[in-house]
Amino acid sequence: MGYTRMDVYSFLKAVREKRPLVHHLTNWVTIYDCAQVVKSFGASPVMAHAPEEVAQMVGLASALVLNIGTLTADFIESMKIAARAASCRNIPVVLDVCGAGATAFRDRKSSELLEDKHISIIKGNSSEIARIAGWDVRTRGVDAAHVGADLHKIATALARQRNCTVVITGKEDIITNAKTTYVVRNGSEILTHVVGTGCMATSVIGTFTGASPHDITAAAAAGLSCYEIAAELAVKKSSGPASFKQHLFDCIFHLTKDDVDFMQRVA
Amino acid sequence: MGYTRMDVYSFLKAVREKRPLVHHLTNWVTIYDCAQVVKSFGASPVMAHAPEEVAQMVGLASALVLNIGTLTADFIESMKIAARAASCRNIPVVLDVCGAGATAFRDRKSSELLEDKHISIIKGNSSEIARIAGWDVRTRGVDAAHVGADLHKIATALARQRNCTVVITGKEDIITNAKTTYVVRNGSEILTHVVGTGCMATSVIGTFTGASPHDITAAAAAGLSCYEIAAELAVKKSSGPASFKQHLFDCIFHLTKDDVDFMQRVA
Amino acid sequence: MGYTRMDVYSFLKAVREKRPLVHHLTNWVTIYDCAQVVKSFGASPVMAHAPEEVAQMVGLASALVLNIGTLTADFIESMKIAARAASCRNIPVVLDVCGAGATAFRDRKSSELLEDKHISIIKGNSSEIARIAGWDVRTRGVDAAHVGADLHKIATALARQRNCTVVITGKEDIITNAKTTYVVRNGSEILTHVVGTGCMATSVIGTFTGASPHDITAAAAAGLSCYEIAAELAVKKSSGPASFKQHLFDCIFHLTKDDVDFMQRVA
Numbered sequence: 001m002g003y004t005r006m007d008v009y010s011f012l013k014a015v016r017e018k019r020p021l022v023h024h025l026t027n028w029v030t031i032y033d034c035a036q037v038v039k040s041f042g043a044s045p046v047m048a049h050a051p052e053e054v055a056q057m058v059g060l061a062s063a064l065v066l067n068i069g070t071l072t073a074d075f076i077e078s079m080k081i082a083a084r085a086a087s088c089r090n091i092p093v094v095l096d097v098c099g100a101g102a103t104a105f106r107d108r109k110s111s112e113l114l115e116d117k118h119i120s121i122i123k124g125n126s127s128e129i130a131r132i133a134g135w136d137v138r139t140r141g142v143d144a145a146h147v148g149a150d151l152h153k154i155a156t157a158l159a160r161q162r163n164c165t166v167v168i169t170g171k172e173d174i175i176t177n178a179k180t181t182y183v184v185r186n187g188s189e190i191l192t193h194v195v196g197t198g199c200m201a202t203s204v205i206g207t208f209t210g211a212s213p214h215d216i217t218a219a220a221a222a223g224l225s226c227y228e229i230a231a232e233l234a235v236k237k238s239s240g241p242a243s244f245k246q247h248l249f250d251c252i253f254h255l256t257k258d259d260v261d262f263m264q265r266v267a
Numbered sequence: 268m269g270y271t272r273m274d275v276y277s278f279l280k281a282v283r284e285k286r287p288l289v290h291h292l293t294n295w296v297t298i299y300d301c302a303q304v305v306k307s308f309g310a311s312p313v314m315a316h317a318p319e320e321v322a323q324m325v326g327l328a329s330a331l332v333l334n335i336g337t338l339t340a341d342f343i344e345s346m347k348i349a350a351r352a353a354s355c356r357n358i359p360v361v362l363d364v365c366g367a368g369a370t371a372f373r374d375r376k377s378s379e380l381l382e383d384k385h386i387s388i389i390k391g392n393s394s395e396i397a398r399i400a401g402w403d404v405r406t407r408g409v410d411a412a413h414v415g416a417d418l419h420k421i422a423t424a425l426a427r428q429r430n431c432t433v434v435i436t437g438k439e440d441i442i443t444n445a446k447t448t449y450v451v452r453n454g455s456e457i458l459t460h461v462v463g464t465g466c467m468a469t470s471v472i473g474t475f476t477g478a479s480p481h482d483i484t485a486a487a488a489a490g491l492s493c494y495e496i497a498a499e500l501a502v503k504k505s506s507g508p509a510s511f512k513q514h515l516f517d518c519i520f521h522l523t524k525d526d527v528d529f530m531q532r533v534a
Numbered sequence: 535m536g537y538t539r540m541d542v543y544s545f546l547k548a549v550r551e552k553r554p555l556v557h558h559l560t561n562w563v564t565i566y567d568c569a570q571v572v573k574s575f576g577a578s579p580v581m582a583h584a585p586e587e588v589a590q591m592v593g594l595a596s597a598l599v600l601n602i603g604t605l606t607a608d609f610i611e612s613m614k615i616a617a618r619a620a621s622c623r624n625i626p627v628v629l630d631v632c633g634a635g636a637t638a639f640r641d642r643k644s645s646e647l648l649e650d651k652h653i654s655i656i657k658g659n660s661s662e663i664a665r666i667a668g669w670d671v672r673t674r675g676v677d678a679a680h681v682g683a684d685l686h687k688i689a690t691a692l693a694r695q696r697n698c699t700v701v702i703t704g705k706e707d708i709i710t711n712a713k714t715t716y717v718v719r720n721g722s723e724i725l726t727h728v729v730g731t732g733c734m735a736t737s738v739i740g741t742f743t744g745a746s747p748h749d750i751t752a753a754a755a756a757g758l759s760c761y762e763i764a765a766e767l768a769v770k771k772s773s774g775p776a777s778f779k780q781h782l783f784d785c786i787f788h789l790t791k792d793d794v795d796f797m798q799r800v801a
Contacts, residue, residue, distance in 0.1 A: 047294075049339070
């Protein structure tokens with residue numbers, strides 16, 4: 001498979017020009033990094049989860065990011081209110097099914113969120129998405145477990161079933177709406193040694209789709225490519241997972257058209 | 268306007284000698300950085316929010332910091348208990364009205380906290396403070412929106428109305444108790460690209476007023492000047508927002524009398 | 535006291551080979567660092583606290599870490615469910631009595647957790663452990679206060695009383711199950727200037743005991759030694775508390791047999 005000259009940079013440019021406000025209901029582990037990745041790309045993060053205000057906060061936002069990493073029953077109820085409000089405004093709603101396949105509670109709450117039909121993009125690692133697609137796999141906490149099946153087929157089937165875009169991140173990222181499929185092969189193995197890089201990827205998808213809502217599948221692929229190009233630049237300057245994370249934010253902040261045009265590996 | 272030779276360093280010295288315990292009820296996004304900024308200045312942070320213990324924890328503290336960034340109704344009730352306990356002990360209570368003007372819920376809860384009359388210092392960016400002062404402005408999530416009015420007048424009016432000190436942070440910081448006004452012009456544009464620098468500023472105000480409760484308006488100005496001098500030193504060593512934040516903590520830790528005496532820009 | 539050639543490295547090797555899943559119910563201040571320290575050692579962290587799922591998540595884990603830093607009554611109930619599930623599976627349960635001695639609420643909730651008899655290791659600083667052992671000391675928020683008594687005797691008495699392992703961290707760490715006692719003298723003074731280093735130590739104990747459950751007292755000592763050797767390596771590269779923390783994670787990630795064999799100071 002060759003690499004198409006998708007105009008990835010135009011999506012980055014849109015983020016920097018429009019500076020979308022990206023409203024998050026996310027987990028307490030990586031919440032800072034989710035905010036900082038949005039800010040490093042030049043956009044504006046806001047985190048708010050009280051049921052009394054989420055709908056109004058969504059009213060200011062260009063995208064909504066939901067991440068169930070440290071879910072509770074109450075928190076999911078706030079997510080439902082926020083997702084409904086986002087859906088009414090036709091802004092993208094990205095759901096990270098973090099830890100799906102680890103517990104029945106996560107599977108059930110993910111299903112509830114999907115049943116409401118307000119989710120634009122479902123994002124997870126291989127075993128999380130396989131589980132959401134109905135496969136009998138067990139995620140190891142929040143780390144991907146082996147899935148003995150074709151991930152492309154799983155992603156496409158889920159996208160068709162839920163009428164949305166599906167993103168599976170991993171060594172290669174699959175982004176599909178069942179009709180069009182992108183594969184992103186940027187990135188670095190070190191991402192797997194840093195807590196929160198998956199959550200940040202979801203926030204990046206929120207940021208890019210918030211700036212380019214006309215084609216959220218392409219925007220998600222472009223966002224992941226930019227994020228992972230920055231990771232490739234950052235790893236060269238790093239001496240381990242923590243210095244990598246710092247360089248990642250700095251490289252995102254300084255990412256140029258040349259970096260993006262030259263390094264993108266989107267098929 | 269010239270710069271007075273305020274003895275900023277004496278306030279930093281007081282922090283390092285007294286090592287005040289600064290009790291926080293703050294948001295879940297920047298909670299780590301709020302704690303680390305206090306610790307980097309040589310003081311001691313503690314975060315506790317259970318209604319069963321906040322009053323007793325306040326009993327150990329020299330200052331109380333309240334930040335509504337990720338507020339819920341329950342969390343605000345804990346804040347009220349803590350503020351009452353702090354007020355009984357006459358220790359400074361700093362309220363960061365984070366996101367005021369973004370949702371009616373934030374406006375209402377900020378008002379409730381202010382109605383109890385236990386707040387010593389109200390702190391926010393321009394649109395947050397304008398909103399609290401009754402202006403019809405809309406904060407963009409937690410980022411300042413343009414306020415078409417004289418910020419000095421807004422700050423002074425609010426300080427008089429609420430009988431407290433008001434701090435507006437921005438390119439220049441305004442600190443006023445309606446009688447005395449300080450303007451701090453230290454800092455760097457990069458602070459706006461890092462999540463949590465506003466929350467940290469509030470924790471710094473708690474730290475400095477906790478060590479110098481006899482003049483909280485001057486202490487707040489001195490604290491902001493020190494924090495922003497460290498930012499000026501840090502930005503020179505940085506290659507982006509994340510390396511900046513790391514250097515900021517390190518520079519705070521090593522801040523000298525010479526740095527402070529030479530670089531302070533307080534009018 | 536001389537230093538025994540305890541085979542510290544074999545415990546590190548076990549962590550890297552078995553990659554234990556370490557389930558945390560911890561505080562919101564240092565939750566990211568707790569996760570990242572586990573990951574940097576090559577193991578797998580997961581954070582989950584909903585009462586509906588903690589038992590099932592424990593079912594996947596090799597160790598359970600409980601930290602009461604930002605406790606609430608509900609959160610403690612989730613901890614009890616998780617501890618019971620862990621106990622049924624005979625996996626180590628490490629309790630960090632963070633802030634015990636600061637408020638009656640913390641003392642009471644710590645006692646409740648201990649009364650259930652599922653805790654394998656109680657960990658704290660000197661005044662926290664002294665308080666749990668029944669001494670009339672007052673912790674200063676989450677910072678150790680002076681304890682005018684022999685810490686070895688306190689640790690041993692508590693270990694006997696609660697039939698578990700007790701860890702007191704400080705300039706020297708005491709690890710005892712009343713029969714065997716280890717003292718670790720690795721580390722650096724800078725650890726006291728960084729928020730979360732105590733919490734991370736607890737996560738390290740969870741990680742090492744999860745990989746070597748046959749001797750949790752030795753595993754805890756070995757884990758602390760490795761963590762503090764990395765701190766000794768990191769401090770040499772650092773210019774303050776924040777760059778230290780970054781280097782700490784990187785040094786943990788790269789820690790070699792030679793580092794460990796040469797530098798361990800376990801008696």
